[in-house]
Amino acid sequence: MSDHSHDLPFWKKYIFSVDHKMIGIQYTVTALVFLAIGFGMMLVMRYQLAYPNQPIPVIGQFLGEPIVAAVENPDTGETGYVLTGDGYNSFGAMHGTIMVFLAIVPLAVGGFGNFVLPLQCGAPDMAFPRLNMASYWTYLPGGILMMFGFFVKGGAANSGWTSYPPLATIATTGQTIWLLGMVILITSSLLGSVNFIVTVVQLRAKGLSFFRLPFFAWAQLVTAFLLLLAFPPLEAAGVLQLMDRVAGTSFFDPGGLIVSGVEQNTAGGGSPLLWQHLFWFLAHPEVYVLILPGLGIISEVIANNTRKPLWGYKSLVYSAIFLGFMSFIVWAHHMFMTGMGTTLSTFFQATTMIISVPSVIILTCLIISLWGASIRFTVPMLFALAFLPMFGIGGLTGLPLGLTASDIHLHDTYYVIGHFHYVVAPGTIFAMFAGIYYWFPKATGRKMNEWLGRIHFAGSFVFINAVFMPFFFMGMASVLRRQFDQTETLHGAAVQGLSVMSTWGAFGLAAFQLPFVFNFFWSIFAGERVGANPWHATTLEWSAPSPPPHGNFLSEPVVACGPYEYSVPGEAEDYTMQSPPPATA
Amino acid sequence: MQLLGQATDIAPYANWMPPMLSEHGGQIDNLISVLHIFMAILFVAWGAFLTYTVIRFRARAGHKADYHPVKGKASKYAEIGIGLFEVFLLLGLSMPVWAAYKNNPPKADDRVEVRAIGEQFQWNFHYPGPDGVFGRTNAKFIDAASNTVGLDPDDPAGKDDIQTIGEMHIPVGKPIYVRVSSKDVIHSFAIPTMRVKQDCIPGMEIPIWFTAKEDATTERVKREMIQEFPVADVDWYRLRHHVAVQDYQDESGQVILKEGEGIGLSREAGEKKLKTLRDVTDTIKMQPRNPLEIICAQLCGNSHFKMKAQVFTYDAAGYQEWMDNAVPKEVEIDFGGF
Ligand code: HEM
Ligand SMILES: [Cu+2]
């Protein structure tokens, strides 16, 4: 990171940097920290779920009121700290919020998008470097503000990551913090997405036509449009809910509510469902924001490790674009149980079935790409190969939720949790790991250790399934989500064993992240040194030195071919770079 | 878990889903089964192809990747096939069920009406009583002890109305028309065994209807769900909603667990009881205290997880008897001082 950069003072180089690579790394590291926090909260919740009302070992004492409550063990006289119902709800809401808005999106878009996209476009930097810096420096305070919610009276937001009013409107101060945090985070995201779009449209290297862009760049472009168009309604909705809470308006309040026996003196006339429409108008496109960059990474890794062109590149691109469009008209499938009539539900079921088609096409293209390949089982490729069936499970289990009749039974159960976690955890997170192992050499000039990577992969693969597979069966058995203790119900108690299994899966998963953490830091300083193109890849980022200097390329890249020209007959090497670096590099 | 009165068509999930006791529920389970069979076939086919491909095309000495894309229409046919099947799922299986569930409310003279009102954290029920007319309600009459729905004491139509907390009493074999609403936040009225779920949105009264199967009386379902648990390795929570169906006594003849009793409502009590039971028996025969639970499916606050109620289902005579006993006697009405 140091060799080529100019003599910038430390704080300009590492802190208030305008270099897309440094900002990408800042995003990546911050997002990984949030990922660990979100996961840590879930470990506490999972402990409670497996051992209801038992003291949380080791860390219970540090969590504080109102997250935990002290209880004395009548036999031993020892004080233990058990999670409270409010604490569980706070952790649940914050797990969702952190994972979506502070971990995965910043990692996938802010981290990988920032670092890789300008390089893949052959650009010296983002179109608006200062805007880029502003985006990170809005994200970080927004995230810190979110976490600050834990220190106000009543604890952090506890109305779910969806914050449905009226529950959210009457919730404790944490919810106000959540809303302020969201407004700031959305602003950050808007700053980023404008930048991405302009960069791809304006700063492509000579000869890099749209259809020579790597699929990763396409995925980021579509993602940026989704963020740009979907977030503003939520930002507006967030401000309205904030007004309901602090200024006495009643946008989402029908009036006449009687809370704990006390009639609320509000003007009324609002609609709780309005919030849900506005929220899901964002949040459905948001799930494609969570997965598209992952699909982009997987495509790069697959092309590189199959040593052959991606199968159906154009289908992939058109599918991603179509997915983007469709994602705006499926939102109400999250609301089938609100009392929707047949006409409306038919429309949203139909659009939901339609949107599954491009997803199937993308997955099919990626799998067929393996046919006729010469597959290298590198660590990124292992994660990419595992991604395919895992994302498949996530996608398939969306079907019963997208059809209203089966959704009656499965709505709001653990089946839903299983479904979307297969998409975002063994799906997106595996894609993120693939991306980290893949581009780490570009960012640092060193490779991560292969064997530690394999241990990390194998353990994660086994345990992540142990965490999430039980959820489908629990959902079938009607175990509802957001439950502090499922043994409170007859059918929940019957399948409590599955919950215990999931908890132990989560602890196993945590243990197998240690090799990764160690590998990551160790490799920065002691990993095997590599050159500009260690994977023998084709796309433009590999034409720049590793790590690329400020301004990225030693000479302006000129693109002569498509992104995945592997194993071209008649060529000496099995990869033909889009722009071979100057002979000296 | 024992499935009751179930059509064999839901067998694949019989051990996972709660018993299915409503008339429309079979179709839902059916759809879920078909879907999962379809999903399993796709997944296994994909998975087999993936595994085969990965092994066959692994990198090795002398093996080279082929630059040219595979030709062939197989994937296109597969995609079209999947698309068509989805159309069939939607139009053939899902829509008819949903339409039946949503489009044709039972006629007013042929249904039993109940209002279900969610509140943090209990379910309140309001029945129109013998006259079939709901009395007027108003928030100002609400009394947490005696009048949770806020019945107007001056409305003659309300004199015979029945109110219950945490219990819904219904006849089997007759359409039940539930008007679902909420006093405070959004709840969701869910009866897993009836395959019923409806969000309760404050400010709205949303109707939902279902018919409990003829043979689904609470008494019978309980009997069908009698199960023998091995006391040596069963956890307290597994039994916390069950009651013994016979007495268990130790050698001296002292009764340790009485028929109709549970092992205890707290973990401590339950585990102690289990310990003593281990000395006298290997298994205990138990049945659910009440198998037909109403749960709240929408996050509604810190006790959301225990916001539940029970459904009691009766045959016609039993229902009449319940109603006769439940109807307030004129003199006994206490409207909390209003
Ligand atoms: C890999 C580790 C993860 C584990 C073990 C895990 C586990 C869980 C569990 C058990 C729940 C249900 C809690 C409840 O309903 O009470 C949940 C909820 C949720 N998770 Fe995760 N999760 C993980 C990763 C993620 C990731 C990567 C994302 C994001 C993109 C995510 C997003 C969410 C959301 C949005 C919810 C819903 C929160 C709510 O109900 O408001 N999770 N998670
Ligand atoms: Cu509730």
Ligand SMILES: [Cu+2]
């Ligand atoms: Cu609830």
